[in-house]
Amino acid sequence: MKIREVLDRVQIQQDLAEFMSKYVTSFISDEALNLIANVHATHFGIPRCGLIYAPTDTGKTALINAYKRQYMAAFEHKADDCEELPILHIKLPASCTIDRLLVALLKELGDIAPHKGSVAEKEGRLLALVMRRNVSLIIIDDFNRLLRDSGTSFNRSIGHYIQYLLDDHLKRPILMTGVMSCRYILGELDELERRTPFKLQLKTFDCSTEAGVGRFRLFLEILESEIPGGSISISSELMAKRLFYLSNGVPGPIKTLVEQSILAKQDIDKKLCLKDYARGFSNIYRREDIGEISGSQPISSSSKKSTLGRRLENGESEKYIPAFNPFLPNASEAKLERHLSWWKENA
Structure with missing residues (x-):
């Protein structure tokens, strides 16, 4: 890795960490x-x-x-x-x-x-x-x-x-x-x-109510304004669904996705696009974690299932893992709605 890339990575991490420290508590x-x-x-x-x-x-x-x-x-x-x-x-x-x-x-x-x-x-x-x-x-x-x-x-x-x-x-x-x-x-x-x-x-974001969806989208709107180099709208309803599916309402994975998407961006002069977010997701989650990258079926597990993916639990950590990459073209809104059916009903 080149020195410039290392410096860019460190700066991106610092900027996003500062954003989270500044804004996340205002949504708690x-x-x-x-x-x-x-x-x-x-x-x-x-x-x-x-x-x-x-x-x-x-x-x-x-x-x-x-x-x-x-x-x-x-x-x-x-x-x-x-x-x-x-x-x-x-x-x-x-x-x-x-x-x-x-x-x-x-x-x-x-x-x-x-x-x-x-x-x-x-x-x-x-x-x-x-x-x-x-x-x-x-x-x-x-x-x-x-x-x-x-x-x-x-x-x-x-x-x-x-x-x-x-x-x-x-x-x-x-x-x-x-x-x-x-x-x-x-x-x-x-x-x-x-x-x-x-x-x-502690629940940072809960999108089971209209007010909760509004708070989550407001958070994404503020985050979007802080992304170095800009981004496609991440506060639209469809992108909000993708990001909620990714994170289960926890802000940390969203920060990590933005960071990895910036580092995976192929054209540094353009805003982050959906393909960049898909690459960022792939950099975070291994293929064996989420099943086939096409994401047509969640990975199966007899003891650890979730309508939102899989949750691995132990005394050290509890990590939510999405069942498919929600930023790929075949991750349609209908597919997201099958996993987030309560969102459509309440919002």
């Missing part, structure tokens, strides 16, 4: 921000947990960052100590353990040797730092990385530990975010479930 309902505020408010009474769950790339981290900006803007006028950190926010590493959780918390709090010491020693330093820095809310992003799909006893031990931090050790409210499986696993952890009264499935 106030209900989600209010839930975080309600969890945070339990700091003044009995600390409680909250859970926000959604597929990967829905905007969970962007939502948290929006709440942090909103809260810190008000907090800065009241803060007497620059060391104060009212919101302790961490993203968990893959295949996380209790020890790695403690390391992540200590590192974010500025501990000079977060890996040093036993679990008990780390817990002691953590409590001291939480109190010294006046933490009033702990946010554990990607909480699913602490859980195991087929580890009931392991998950129960994790539930007990979070309960211990909440009730006995740190005594601070805890907000957890994760993929959809978090909700089901939490339901099996009775004691932690009772301490988690605030739960919300």
